[in-house]
Amino acid sequence: MLTNKKTKIVATLGPACSTRETIKDMIDAGVNVFRVNFSHADYEDVKEKINIIRGLNKEFGYTTAILGDLQGPKLRVGVMEEGVVVHDGDLITFTTAEDILGTAKKVFMKYKNFPNDVNPGERILLDDGKLIFEIVETDKKSEVVARVIQGGELKSKKGVNLPNTKISLPAMTEKDIEDAIFAIGQNVDWIALSFVKTPRDLQDLQELIAEHSEYKIPIVAKIEMPEALENIDKIVAYCDALMVARGDLGVELPAHEVPLVQKELIRRAKTARIPVIVATQMMETMITSLTPTRAEVNDVANSVMDGADAVMLSGETATGNYPVQVIQKMTQIIEAVEDSPLIQVPQNTPQIKTKRFITKTICHHAATMANVIKAKAICTLTNSGYTAFQISAWRPNAHILVFTSNERILTQLNLLWGVKSFMYTKDVSTDDTVTDVNEIVKQKGFVQKGDFLINLAAMPIKDKGMVNTLRVSEIE
Ligand SMILES: Nc1ncnc2c1ncn2[C@@H]1O[C@H](COP(=O)(O)OP(=O)(O)OP(=O)(O)O)[C@@H](O)[C@H]1O
Ligand SMILES: CC(=O)C(=O)O
Numbered sequence: 001m002l003t004n005k006k007t008k009i010v011a012t013l014g015p016a017c018s019t020r021e022t023i024k025d026m027i028d029a030g031v032n033v034f035r036v037n038f039s040h041a042d043y044e045d046v047k048e049k050i051n052i053i054r055g056l057n058k059e060f061g062y063t064t065a066i067l068g069d070l071q072g073p074k075l076r077v078g079v080m081e082e083g084v085v086v087h088d089g090d091l092i093t094f095t096t097a098e099d100i101l102g103t104a105k106k107v108f109m110k111y112k113n114f115p116n117d118v119n120p121g122e123r124i125l126l127d128d129g130k131l132i133f134e135i136v137e138t139d140k141k142s143e144v145v146a147r148v149i150q151g152g153e154l155k156s157k158k159g160v161n162l163p164n165t166k167i168s169l170p171a172m173t174e175k176d177i178e179d180a181i182f183a184i185g186q187n188v189d190w191i192a193l194s195f196v197k198t199p200r201d202l203q204d205l206q207e208l209i210a211e212h213s214e215y216k217i218p219i220v221a222k223i224e225m226p227e228a229l230e231n232i233d234k235i236v237a238y239c240d241a242l243m244v245a246r247g248d249l250g251v252e253l254p255a256h257e258v259p260l261v262q263k264e265l266i267r268r269a270k271t272a273r274i275p276v277i278v279a280t281q282m283m284e285t286m287i288t289s290l291t292p293t294r295a296e297v298n299d300v301a302n303s304v305m306d307g308a309d310a311v312m313l314s315g316e317t318a319t320g321n322y323p324v325q326v327i328q329k330m331t332q333i334i335e336a337v338e339d340s341p342l343i344q345v346p347q348n349t350p351q352i353k354t355k356r357f358i359t360k361t362i363c364h365h366a367a368t369m370a371n372v373i374k375a376k377a378i379c380t381l382t383n384s385g386y387t388a389f390q391i392s393a394w395r396p397n398a399h400i401l402v403f404t405s406n407e408r409i410l411t412q413l414n415l416l417w418g419v420k421s422f423m424y425t426k427d428v429s430t431d432d433t434v435t436d437v438n439e440i441v442k443q444k445g446f447v448q449k450g451d452f453l454i455n456l457a458a459m460p461i462k463d464k465g466m467v468n469t470l471r472v473s474e475i476e
């Protein structure tokens with residue numbers, strides 16, 4: 001039995017959720033989207049997981065989506081010996097010369113140009129800033145010596161941030177291009193681009209998608225760099241969703257600036273009517289404990305109250321001990337707050353006259369009207385998914401039920417707040433379609449006799465044109 005929450009959950013795949021049984025339990029507990037993190041992914045493994053998820057979708061009528069998250073120009077250390085700990089004041093060498101097994105004295109850095117890009121005095125942050133080093137010297141060829149400023153356990157393949165350094169890497173590296181082509185080949189529902197700085201980065205990915213796919217794959221712009229904040233208006237115009245990637249963001253910026261940035265980014269996404277995902281360390285203690293901290297419970301709840309369409313888990317589900325329980329807990333938190341009248345999600349009323357002005361306006365009125373007449377559901381027939389984005393953005397109290405014959409958007413829309421989608425392949429006239437859809441919705445238990453329901457359609461239906469009709473039905 002699937003949950004009825006409206007805020008979506010994105011869960012990262014990893015060794016902790018590798019069986020079909022665990023994946024099914026996670027979906028039943030509230031996962032709507034699985035994230036493949038290409039920073040750690042093995043293609044054969046990804047294929048297997050995607051098959052499992054799609055198999056479950058088929059068998060149980062789920063619409064679980066898959067999000068491919070490209071690594072981007074992220075630096076990483078190599079594989080480390082077990083249990084290496086570095087202490088304040090220690091000196092450590094980062095080498096790019098050979099992929100050695102790392103120790104407390106010497107560590108492999110997987111970025112050839114590293115000794116060239118850095119300068120003495122600059123900082124190296126590791127593992128989302130848990131460890132801090134200061135560069136003492138670089139030979140500008142293959143070795144960099146650094147002093148430990150804040151020590152701790154130095155684990156394999158952890159990410160490296162250089163907030164004071166200008167890195168000479170493109171937004172899409174060779175690896176990202178290869179991973180994106182693989183992801184497109186697997187028909188993933190969404191692709192996330194890490195470390196976006198400018199709209200150009202997004203256009204490059206759009207072009208790559210257009211070159212390798214006959215369908216448009218929507219893009220999530222991961223906001224984790226100060227440059228992205230400077231260019232946010234243009235970035236919003238060139239992507240289909242935002243992610244507040246707090247892991248890197250909290251290292252690239254002082255972590256105490258992240259809370260207001262989160263609120264600002266959510267507001268931007270709401271204004272553009274695109275979904276926004278809040279990510280990283282939401283339930284971090286549940287990697288090893290069955291009880292989240294009060295602060296974590298508050299964080300998930302407050303993200304929902306800020307207006308997040310989706311909340312994301314990383315290590316909690318990828319490598320944590322409790323991949324199913326963490327979803328159950330997150331669902332409980334979401335359900336406890338999302339219907340509260342205290343939630344005031346920012347929304348914009350001014351309508352810009354784009355070519356879809358009419359459709360946008362109808363969706364807006366459907367959502368507002370549903371609240372006024374207390375309609376239990378808004379049903380829309382869509383081929384592109386556009387109306388689902390538009391209705392979802394207004395956050396009506398009614399169920400948002402999407403009927404489509406397009407298998408791709410059936411799962412893609414599962415990232416959107418409040419949206420539930422259903423396969424609908426019958427090709428009939430509007431009157432029959434409305435009656436038919438309303439009957440399905442009643443059978444599924446979303447509405448009962450006497451309830452109002454709003455239908456949106458493009459008439460005539462067979463033309464698959466622009467939505468031009470809003471109809472209110474009373475369920476018989
Ligand atoms: N197949 C896998 N997929 C995802 N994470 C994995 C996998 N195998 C191991 N992990 C571990 O889970 C941890 C948390 O996952 P997460 O997706 O947050 O990674 P990350 O390294 O912080 O990546 P990024 O910042 O690039 O998104 C990783 O640091 C990694 O050590
Ligand atoms: C998810 C991610 O990439 C981050 O938080 O940095």
Ligand SMILES: [K+]
Pocket residue numbers: 037038039069070071072194
């Ligand atoms: K990533």
Ligand SMILES: [Mg+2]
Pocket residue numbers: 194224245247248249
């Ligand atoms: Mg990141």
